[in-house]
Amino acid sequence: MQRTLVEDLSAHCGEQVLVKGWLERIRELSTVTFLILRDRTGTVQIAADPKLYAELKLSTESVVEVLGRVHSEPRAKAGFEVAADKITVLSRAENLPIQINGPVLNVPLELALDNRVLSLRHRLINPIFRIQAALVHGFQTFLSREGFVQVFTPKIVASGTEGGTELFPLQYFEEKAFLCQSPQFYKQMMVGAGYERVYEVGHVYRAEKHATSRHLNEYVSLDLEMGFIEDEHEIMALENRLLAFMFSYTAERCAKELHILDVEVPSVPAAIPKIALDDALALLTEKYGKQAAGQDLDPEGERLLSEHIKETTGSEFVFVTDYPWEKRPMYTMPKGTGLTRSFDLLFRGLEITTGGQRIHTHDLLVENIRKKGLDPDAFSSYIENFAWGMPPHGGLAIGLERLTAQLLGLANVREASLFPRDRFRLTP
Amino acid sequence: MQRTLVEDLSAHCGEQVLVKGWLERIRELSTVTFLILRDRTGTVQIAADPKLYAELKLSTESVVEVLGRVHSEPRAKAGFEVAADKITVLSRAENLPIQINGPVLNVPLELALDNRVLSLRHRLINPIFRIQAALVHGFQTFLSREGFVQVFTPKIVASGTEGGTELFPLQYFEEKAFLCQSPQFYKQMMVGAGYERVYEVGHVYRAEKHATSRHLNEYVSLDLEMGFIEDEHEIMALENRLLAFMFSYTAERCAKELHILDVEVPSVPAAIPKIALDDALALLTEKYGKQAAGQDLDPEGERLLSEHIKETTGSEFVFVTDYPWEKRPMYTMPKGTGLTRSFDLLFRGLEITTGGQRIHTHDLLVENIRKKGLDPDAFSSYIENFAWGMPPHGGLAIGLERLTAQLLGLANVREASLFPRDRFRLTP
Numbered sequence: 001m002q003r004t005l006v007e008d009l010s011a012h013c014g015e016q017v018l019v020k021g022w023l024e025r026i027r028e029l030s031t032v033t034f035l036i037l038r039d040r041t042g043t044v045q046i047a048a049d050p051k052l053y054a055e056l057k058l059s060t061e062s063v064v065e066v067l068g069r070v071h072s073e074p075r076a077k078a079g080f081e082v083a084a085d086k087i088t089v090l091s092r093a094e095n096l097p098i099q100i101n102g103p104v105l106n107v108p109l110e111l112a113l114d115n116r117v118l119s120l121r122h123r124l125i126n127p128i129f130r131i132q133a134a135l136v137h138g139f140q141t142f143l144s145r146e147g148f149v150q151v152f153t154p155k156i157v158a159s160g161t162e163g164g165t166e167l168f169p170l171q172y173f174e175e176k177a178f179l180c181q182s183p184q185f186y187k188q189m190m191v192g193a194g195y196e197r198v199y200e201v202g203h204v205y206r207a208e209k210h211a212t213s214r215h216l217n218e219y220v221s222l223d224l225e226m227g228f229i230e231d232e233h234e235i236m237a238l239e240n241r242l243l244a245f246m247f248s249y250t251a252e253r254c255a256k257e258l259h260i261l262d263v264e265v266p267s268v269p270a271a272i273p274k275i276a277l278d279d280a281l282a283l284l285t286e287k288y289g290k291q292a293a294g295q296d297l298d299p300e301g302e303r304l305l306s307e308h309i310k311e312t313t314g315s316e317f318v319f320v321t322d323y324p325w326e327k328r329p330m331y332t333m334p335k336g337t338g339l340t341r342s343f344d345l346l347f348r349g350l351e352i353t354t355g356g357q358r359i360h361t362h363d364l365l366v367e368n369i370r371k372k373g374l375d376p377d378a379f380s381s382y383i384e385n386f387a388w389g390m391p392p393h394g395g396l397a398i399g400l401e402r403l404t405a406q407l408l409g410l411a412n413v414r415e416a417s418l419f420p421r422d423r424f425r426l427t428p
Numbered sequence: 429m430q431r432t433l434v435e436d437l438s439a440h441c442g443e444q445v446l447v448k449g450w451l452e453r454i455r456e457l458s459t460v461t462f463l464i465l466r467d468r469t470g471t472v473q474i475a476a477d478p479k480l481y482a483e484l485k486l487s488t489e490s491v492v493e494v495l496g497r498v499h500s501e502p503r504a505k506a507g508f509e510v511a512a513d514k515i516t517v518l519s520r521a522e523n524l525p526i527q528i529n530g531p532v533l534n535v536p537l538e539l540a541l542d543n544r545v546l547s548l549r550h551r552l553i554n555p556i557f558r559i560q561a562a563l564v565h566g567f568q569t570f571l572s573r574e575g576f577v578q579v580f581t582p583k584i585v586a587s588g589t590e591g592g593t594e595l596f597p598l599q600y601f602e603e604k605a606f607l608c609q610s611p612q613f614y615k616q617m618m619v620g621a622g623y624e625r626v627y628e629v630g631h632v633y634r635a636e637k638h639a640t641s642r643h644l645n646e647y648v649s650l651d652l653e654m655g656f657i658e659d660e661h662e663i664m665a666l667e668n669r670l671l672a673f674m675f676s677y678t679a680e681r682c683a684k685e686l687h688i689l690d691v692e693v694p695s696v697p698a699a700i701p702k703i704a705l706d707d708a709l710a711l712l713t714e715k716y717g718k719q720a721a722g723q724d725l726d727p728e729g730e731r732l733l734s735e736h737i738k739e740t741t742g743s744e745f746v747f748v749t750d751y752p753w754e755k756r757p758m759y760t761m762p763k764g765t766g767l768t769r770s771f772d773l774l775f776r777g778l779e780i781t782t783g784g785q786r787i788h789t790h791d792l793l794v795e796n797i798r799k800k801g802l803d804p805d806a807f808s809s810y811i812e813n814f815a816w817g818m819p820p821h822g823g824l825a826i827g828l829e830r831l832t833a834q835l836l837g838l839a840n841v842r843e844a845s846l847f848p849r850d851r852f853r854l855t856p
Binding site: 003020022023038039040061062063090091092093094095096116117118120121126129130133136137140144147149150151152153154155156157158168169170171172173175177179186189190192193194195196197201202203205207209217218220228360361381382385386387388389390391392400418419421423424426427428 | 468491524564575582599623815818849
């Protein structure tokens, strides 16, 4: 007999069905045993004869299939239940290290991550990664429609994009190699290879030693790069439309999950506000008495600036533009005196994107690398491409876990990673 | 002025347009200079006054923008050309190490890979990765519609899936780690985490020392896993529908690219033929006089079997089933005496998929691991999940570069990787 998913049961009232899933709850009364069965689409109440159930001796989270009849039952949450004729055990569960059938998962994050397969079953955790998947598929769908080509570039590299710091070293046969900290060089090269518009969804690696709620050592980067742009504002305009699409795509496909998590998907304004970094720093000093810690926003600065923009424009997003030359990598296009054609995007007080226009001419690139105190020879297999015809171009990267965490109001970015890799965590 | 893409020019006859791209060819006659300009959508002939062109002193592959007027010109390939009013240089090219404007790219593969950004511009190479992107997007689209959740699982792991062989070692802060050779464990865990159906598109790493035309040390694996299956035939049925979708999706979106490469997308039969491995080996001996080299198909065996199936059924695909227990990893579901519920899929003479049903009960898994001579303790963070309720499940993995190479008739799988990592190649 064909399986019926829980979400389809209401169309089968009065019929015999086969349902399959995990036993989320077991309540034994004298005349009936109630089982709550959970599958990937929801939960349903099963009413079983105590004798039918007793001989099975099941624990919660065991996997079963139940042959039974759907009948209306006003006291059940859904208005119907399944009266069991036969229960077959597919896989027994026992000695669960954490209980996951409460209204909230009441265990420390480390324990939840240690027992990830269990904690992911919890009703408030499972939806996180369905929503994350929708965000990614929205990213891929929008960009494919806009003529972008999805690429897969290597994660084992001979050198870093920013000069060898914060890299995980790796033995590649006889050679020393590193894990890629960004597909930056490769996506630029793909623009130059004639694709003009490319995107990549892939892991990147940062060997940063600090353990914060905002950092992961392995994370998913949503990268894009496009050629023949006028300036960095074209990249921001694209991101504006991209985010609007991703959020409406997710709202449409994950209505149930967003409802369970009580999350409102933000409306993306037609033109996300922009503010130059210098103006932002001056504003923070003036309005909040905050002294700038160097020429950059610290986490508190990001929060306050977002607060100010929300108050004054209603937008939960803000582009911070015109970062100083000192703060940006060597491939960033300079602008005027001491600035660059680069930007960050803050969403609800956290930076989720870095982007900008890149240098596209060979001599300027070499000069900029030297000014940064780096050796052009160390980047020769990147630089040489700029002597072979490279269009003006730019792009951006969105940190997937950060985007997810901010959207869902998660306190720690590791909650938005299935199996986070951080300073002290390498398993499961 | 807004840029017009080459593919849209025919709708602008008689109008002024701005086109942007690379100079693929330059032909200087006494009264006119012809330039072939290439953008991501195609090529167009530009007719320029020799004086306008001469002062620019351009080499092929320089990036320019041309302001001009579209007018009909029967002698041009497209039936029209652009008469240039103004040519602006965006980025000069010089000293190209390889010439890429010939009808075929007449350089050895190593040289093409050394100069990848250039070789990718070639008319017969550029389409490969547009087609590959369509295959991937087809994979993602089909599975999302079928209720699969896209997941991202770690590539830095504490141990291998098959017992520690062929792994790239890595220093992860104080700990020794490895690059993941397959998302196998994680995708199974995601089924058990309640998602039931998951897929992943990501890199996997094999530290195999042999350099062949069929192997890469870093490649893209299209992985899926699904729960609540009856047996391995359900996985094969899904792959059958999946491939049909991926190929028709690609044929529709890449008609131009497939035409350029003169490739016919195969029709996927409603039911791809199946043959048990033992029967396949017997058939090869009987029909081709081929002696089996152990209980497996070697490359020649794969070719001959595909040839036989094509002759007798017309199918370019064949599932080889019932692999012996010795040949399959410890997580494979046993079947009868000495066999397993596993399969390979051959496409045009090459294995592009391995799949099967997995063990889903704790005790059988532990027993099987022991029988393989492995230590269950080495896999504890995997095995423990099987005591917490795991549905019957199975899945498969498709090697993206192999699939692409077989579809397009490429002789070497490295031609289907943007930046291959192989025994001796770590750059670009």
